[in-house]
Amino acid sequence: MSDLTARRQPTLDSDPVRTAMPWAVLFSGTPWVGGAHRQHALARELTTEHHVMFVDPPGQRPRWQATVTQVDRALWHAVPPTAVPLGRHLPPGNEINRWVAAGALRRWLHHHGGRIRLLWMDEDLAAPCADRLPAAAVVYDATDLDWTFTRWWNRRHLRRNLARALTAADLVLASSSALPERMPLLGPVPVVLPNGCDPTHFAVDGPVAPLVACLRGPIVGYCGAVDTRAFDADLVAAVARARPHWTFLLIGPSTRSGRAPLRGLDNVILTGPVGYTDIPALLRGCDVTVIPYRVGGLIDYVHPKKCYEYLALGKPVVATALPALRKLEGLVRIAAGPAAFTEALATELDTAAVPEQIARRRAVAAANSWAHRGQRLRNLLEGLPR
Numbered sequence: 001m002s003d004l005t006a007r008r009q010p011t012l013d014s015d016p017v018r019t020a021m022p023w024a025v026l027f028s029g030t031p032w033v034g035g036a037h038r039q040h041a042l043a044r045e046l047t048t049e050h051h052v053m054f055v056d057p058p059g060q061r062p063r064w065q066a067t068v069t070q071v072d073r074a075l076w077h078a079v080p081p082t083a084v085p086l087g088r089h090l091p092p093g094n095e096i097n098r099w100v101a102a103g104a105l106r107r108w109l110h111h112h113g114g115r116i117r118l119l120w121m122d123e124d125l126a127a128p129c130a131d132r133l134p135a136a137a138v139v140y141d142a143t144d145l146d147w148t149f150t151r152w153w154n155r156r157h158l159r160r161n162l163a164r165a166l167t168a169a170d171l172v173l174a175s176s177s178a179l180p181e182r183m184p185l186l187g188p189v190p191v192v193l194p195n196g197c198d199p200t201h202f203a204v205d206g207p208v209a210p211l212v213a214c215l216r217g218p219i220v221g222y223c224g225a226v227d228t229r230a231f232d233a234d235l236v237a238a239v240a241r242a243r244p245h246w247t248f249l250l251i252g253p254s255t256r257s258g259r260a261p262l263r264g265l266d267n268v269i270l271t272g273p274v275g276y277t278d279i280p281a282l283l284r285g286c287d288v289t290v291i292p293y294r295v296g297g298l299i300d301y302v303h304p305k306k307c308y309e310y311l312a313l314g315k316p317v318v319a320t321a322l323p324a325l326r327k328l329e330g331l332v333r334i335a336a337g338p339a340a341f342t343e344a345l346a347t348e349l350d351t352a353a354v355p356e357q358i359a360r361r362r363a364v365a366a367a368n369s370w371a372h373r374g375q376r377l378r379n380l381l382e383g384l385p386r
Helices: 005-009 038-044 091-111 125-129 152-166 233-242 255-263 276-284 306-314 324-328 336-353 354-365 370-381
Strands: 022-028 051-055 067-072 075-079 116-121 137-142 171-173 219-223 245-251 268-270 290-293 315-321
Touching: 022 038, 022 152, 022 219, 038 051, 038 137, 038 152, 038 336, 051 091, 091 125, 091 152, 116 125, 125 152, 152 219, 171 370, 219 276, 219 306, 233 255, 233 268, 233 336, 245 276, 255 268, 268 336, 276 306, 290 336, 306 315, 306 354
Parallel strands: 022 051, 022 116, 051 075, 116 137, 137 171, 219 245, 219 290, 245 268, 290 315
Antiparallel strands: 067 075
16 A cells, blocks of 8 residues: 555445345446436446445545445445546556555455455446456446547557456447447457436326427427537538428537537527436427437447437437447438438428337337346356356
8 A cells, every 4th residue: 555545544434235245346437426327227237136336437636535325225336535636647647546446445345245246347447446356257348439539649548448458358348339340359359238228217108398398399309418529510500400490409518619500590409418307308398309420430339328218208210320320220210411311300200199100119219228238238247257
């Protein structure tokens, strides 16, 4: 233990847990309070056979106190210490932060009788933890190519840790069928475990948000970030200009550069950040939903879980040609360019309320629920050491 760590020993608070069920420790790149993402859903699915500790990434500022808090029957949330700021950009800082965090969690688990079966990483920079926590098996869940959305001078740092995580893993998962071909050929062959949805949360029956009820129809809905990395604001702006009598409801946070092409369009409404609980009520009032992502760039590998959430609500979906969505073509209408996208929306609006189509969409969403993903995951984990 370094002098720095010895001087400022983290304090960890939680009720003791001493049962025969092993632990899965998940080092995530998304904080627990970040919402209902893939990481959160799979963590909950793992609780059927494990105590699960969901570990937040290091913070941007120094933090010496660490906490472990129980949030569900077999689920704990850990906020680790951050010894050095900017660890995401400074390799030595990341090593120190992960070394300190892993040591603190190892002591907590030892004190409470924890035996780690799975060390799970969905963040490349968590790779050093695989050397610090004794686990029967290591799982790397590829949800993003982190190096693709950082500055050029930081890409080597992230790619090196990606290689390290893949090499350490006994099982590699990929959230999209388009991801494995973009990953280094290291470690086990990736197994595609696509994103899913919670059909109960995105149920057809339920309230409609007052905001949507006041809007002029038809309403084209989108849920997600309005940014320059994935969202094609130029495409949406062109369609909005072509159909000024349609309302485009964009649900989620936005960046200044992301929303710049939409400036001056009265029929485009940006809600700003919206809590997960409130999203279904906004989408229920939409007539058709969209996934207008950029293609031909660095984010072609994504598998947007919003697609199944739209379908769970019975909404028609129009999307750009993301590789992971091609298998849904026929249910999801794929279109490229403003003219084709506008035409696709018009076609889907004509059949949006057809009961048979709504039932078909909901059935596909149900077959792609997080519960189904969890069963598939448990089958995959059967082959790993216990």
